[in-house]
Amino acid sequence: MDTAPLTGADLDAAVLAADHRHVLHSWSAQAHLPSFVVAGGAGCRVWDHAGTTWLDFSSQLVNTNIGHQHPAVVAAIKEQADLLTTVSPATANATRAEAAERILALAPAAFRKVFFTNGGADANENAVRMARLHTGRDKAVSAYRSYHGNTGAAVVATGDWRRVPNEYARGHVHAFGPYLYRSDFWADSPAQECERALQHLERVVVAEGAASVAAILLETIPGTAGVLVPPPGYLAGVREICDRYGIVLVLDEVMAGFGRTGSWFAFLQHDVVPDLVTFAKGVNSGYVPAGGVLVSAEIAATFDEQVFPGGLTYSGHPLAMAAIVATLDAMQSDGVVENAARIGRDVLGPGLAEIAAGCPLVGEVRGTGVFWALELVADQDSRAPLPPTVMARIKGLCLERGLLPFVAENRVHVVPPCIIGEDEAREGLGILAGVLRDVTT
Incomplete structure (x- = not known):
């Protein structure tokens, strides 16, 4: 009988099965839980047991200001x-x-x-x-x-x-x-x-x-x-x-x-x-x-x-x-607080404005520091919110492409750790821009 410990994707599957079987999740219908495992993290990135890595643009619940595992x-x-x-x-x-x-x-x-x-x-x-x-x-x-x-x-x-x-x-x-x-x-x-x-x-x-x-x-x-x-x-x-x-x-x-x-x-x-x-x-x-x-x-x-x-x-x-x-x-x-101010001023603010200028789904960009939101709409004139099915697709595509987003109602919140550097911030913006472009077309 093989008693070797599970690793990689098999371990992720086992963790998900045990979690969904035994844990009552907050704000969720328990028959429809996400299939997402975090095994570790460092700085602005997290990964599962199989080694799939995501750039964390959510700071989990907007709390890992100093990043993971400082x-x-x-x-x-x-x-x-x-x-x-x-x-x-x-x-x-x-x-x-x-x-x-x-x-x-x-x-x-x-x-x-x-x-x-x-x-x-x-x-x-x-x-x-x-x-x-x-x-x-x-x-x-x-x-x-x-x-x-x-x-x-x-x-x-x-x-x-x-x-x-x-x-x-x-x-x-x-x-x-x-x-x-x-x-x-x-x-x-x-x-x-x-x-x-x-x-x-x-x-x-x-x-x-x-x-x-x-x-x-x-x-x-x-x-x-x-x-x-x-x-x-x-x-x-x-x-x-x-x-x-x-x-x-x-x-x-x-x-x-x-x-x-x-x-x-x-x-x-x-x-x-x-x-x-x-x-x-x-x-x-x-x-x-x-x-x-x-x-x-x-x-x-x-x-x-x-x-x-x-x-x-x-x-x-x-x-x-x-x-x-x-x-x-x-x-x-x-200098983490100063970094957050600079990244917001020089990278996230201008980058999100550029995304908004080229994407008809963006109704408004709001934020400061590393605390931003894109409000997404089905029509810029009526400002009708983008429907949940499209928001779910946006979230799914972000995850597929290595970005962990914070999605709430018809918004994507851009809230990475305060330690994020210019290269990682631009990387995340690039993934988000590509997702919105593909959903639009």
């Missing part, structure tokens, strides 16, 4: 594992304190403390909780085009379809944010879209009873909803509304933070300082699950004598904290 981060996790693998969050720990200090050093001086979580969803949960306790109010206003996570309140704060089967949390209200390409405000310029979106948001706040609104929770740049870069002045205008009515401004930087937009935080590009900032993903590239809330001095002081009624067993987990410290060190020493 040696300094892997070494830091191993070193921490040898020292201390886990510790209660109530216990002071040097690695946790250092991680908090490093994160605060990148943020405006208004922020005093970090509350660590296991990911972005529970960061948003706890930020809303802090806002409610700080203000004594109940409601949270968020955007319809948003995603804030899949825990109880975070998914209800979410604005897309995933909210609807999960609406169990109380006190959540939604408003429309700016999106000039499909304006809800009949606007014909960024300035007009900004003005009308702010007017609409304030009207919602007032109609809900401003004295009942604890927080406005927004993604600085809505990510999954389409990389919707806000027009100039919008976030500053939201800050003014919050100040006018005593509302806590929470900016969700889970996807946009830590280099993704070409700055440490996306809000730094928009002349605004929020009261709370949620983060996860890029803070340690997802090597070990981690997230958190940056807390302003004023809100932190609320809990000096009042108990904060929130906590997680793995909050500030030592392995995750070591990964944060090593990631931030490597990003600073390697």
Whole structure:
């Protein structure tokens, strides 16, 4: 009897079979799961057991900002594992304190403390909780085009379809944010879209009873909803509304933070300082699950004598904290944030504009840094979204040609690791351009 271990394509097939048999996948009908195996990765590339390689233009779920298997981060996790693998969050720990200090050093001086979580969803949960306790109010206003996570309140704060089967949390209200390409405000310029979106948001706040609104929770740049870069002045205008009515401004930087937009935080590009900032993903590239809330001095002081009624067993987990410290060190020493800004400015932005100019399927290009989206349409005049069957073909062709894309609804998001170089960025753009050309013809 042959007992030789499986290798190559046979191992990929066995992994797929076991996965589909035993794992319940998120956001999926289980009878229709993808046939895709990742066995390893390095830098901006991943591969399966058979050796098929893909250029990762998805950063997995837009989180591997420092790329796959960065040696300094892997070494830091191993070193921490040898020292201390886990510790209660109530216990002071040097690695946790250092991680908090490093994160605060990148943020405006208004922020005093970090509350660590296991990911972005529970960061948003706890930020809303802090806002409610700080203000004594109940409601949270968020955007319809948003995603804030899949825990109880975070998914209800979410604005897309995933909210609807999960609406169990109380006190959540939604408003429309700016999106000039499909304006809800009949606007014909960024300035007009900004003005009308702010007017609409304030009207919602007032109609809900401003004295009942604890927080406005927004993604600085809505990510999954389409990389919707806000027009100039919008976030500053939201800050003014919050100040006018005593509302806590929470900016969700889970996807946009830590280099993704070409700055440490996306809000730094928009002349605004929020009261709370949620983060996860890029803070340690997802090597070990981690997230958190940056807390302003004023809100932190609320809990000096009042108990904060929130906590997680793995909050500030030592392995995750070591990964944060090593990631931030490597990003600073390697100029990763500056690289993301340069690649966006010099390669991705111009390259995607060139693709759009020559392809009738492209309705709009949006983005900054290494955070871009192509919105694809069946007709540029009507702006009718490209149907799912065509989007599935685009995704399939990208995979066949060695590109791992991030496809959402009628969009291809171009979100490679922040470390990507010019040659790999141009390689990915070339594959994407060829796929769109072949689908068009």
